[in-house]
Amino acid sequence: MPGVDRQASDLLRAMNHAGGFPLSLVCTEAGLLIACVGELHRSELAAVVASLFADIAVRAAADLELPHIDELTLSDPTRGRLVVRPLDLRGRPRLFLVAQVPRGRSWRRSTTLTARRLHAVLRPLLTPEEPAP
Secondary structure, three states, X not given: OOOHHHHHHHHHXXXXXXXXXXXXXXXXOOOOEEEEEOOHHHHHXXXXXXXXXXXXXXXXXXXHOOOOOOOEEEEEOOOEEEEEEEEOOOEEOOEXXXXXXXXXXXXXXXXXXXXXXXXXXXXXXXXXXXXXX
């Protein structure tokens, strides 16, 4: 059975192929890469940007009363989008699926399906989250 990083990379590679994405990755909330497919340097930079998701989600919940944010999308009219989706794994560290989506391409179905598949692969790496007191 292939290692977790290989399985995650295979899932990302399949998503990139199906969606026409040049880059995708899984990273921690601290911006550390778990798996990536595409240019390594750009993947590292995208992971750092994704690490800001938790802060943005907390502010959106507190300031805008949006407690259930499931995606953050950065859009550029010529280059496309950088989509950051948290993986609902209920553990630590918190993980994110990130995809660079070219202009005019859809991403929601591909990223949702891949997130579900990644859930099964990555769950063994996580420490269960402790319930709030």
